[in-house]
Amino acid sequence: MEKSRIEEKAFLSVEDLSVVYTSGKDIIKAVNGVSFQLKQGHTLGLVGETGAGKTSIAKSIIGVLPDPPAKITGGQIWLEGRELLAASEKEMQTIRGHKVSMIFQDPMTVLNPVMKVGTQIAEVIRKHSHVSKKEGKELAMEMLEKVNIPRERYGEYPHQFSGGMKQRVVIAMALACSPELLLADEPTTALDVTIQAQVLDMIRQLKQDYNTSMVLITHDLGVIAEVCDEVCVIYAGQIVESGSLAEIYDNPKHPYTLGLFGSLPRRKGARRRLKPIEGMMPNPAALPGGCSFHPRCPYATEECKEREVLLKALGGTHSCRCIRTEVVE
16 A cells, blocks of 8 residues: 555554444444554653543554454554554564563553563563573563662562562563564553652653653653653544644643643642543443534534534644634634
8 A cells, every 4th residue: 555755754653543342232432543653763642531542542553452352443553664454463473572562551460470570571582582591581680670670689579579660570571672662551650659750761761772662641641741742632532632742732722632731730820729521431332423522522512513523733733623723722
């Protein structure tokens, strides 16, 4: 398939991706026509509430969606000009860990509780680097040191580590083979603010050391501001606003993005009550017609309830999926 110039320049290109899950007779629309590009060495933030479809996007890229119940119903994913959705499972096994790696949200679902942490890292290295057992062990010890864990702890088990240290082990596993693309799914959610800052600094430093591109999934706009170059705001499986970090933070347009910012506490200026977004995320098995956000939107009109809303370019790289962008200045 011939690709556009924009796609050729992009290191990662996701085009019109759609993912559904089946639950009994229900069809759950988790991802609905998502498209974005990521440049080499850049970090893209996917931000939105729980259930927005962010993790399903990441799992589609790395090819670990549970099938069944999940199924990719449309779209393409290009990595350095290679279409990942057309790759066989055998081909994806060589890509995972080497080209693309993922930091999952809960380290205890990733780490084997009855296997030494160092052995788990060494196993990843030997799988993709074809080194000897001795060399794999030495490289695993070096990775532990890079995430600020003494190499002497190579032979310990996951239960002997704190939550923050377990997350560091998972990061070491994800970066063990110097992947070109890192997918980080809520890597700091379960950590306290002090450890969260340390982990973010470490991810940022390791990313620079390896020139790694990254897709960061979070609901925390503060984390996005610390790490990301570009931002995609996700709601009900769609991108509702996207642009550079400055475009989104200095000039948010979509009512949902404004609601996310309104929910943030402020350290400076007048003290005020937080303003949460009213209502709940829509049921993905029965999404509302028109704009999916209209049941919660303070600017919604009858047109919003009926008309399909497309992403509208606002200048630069800034785009917004709202028919009333002039109202939310």
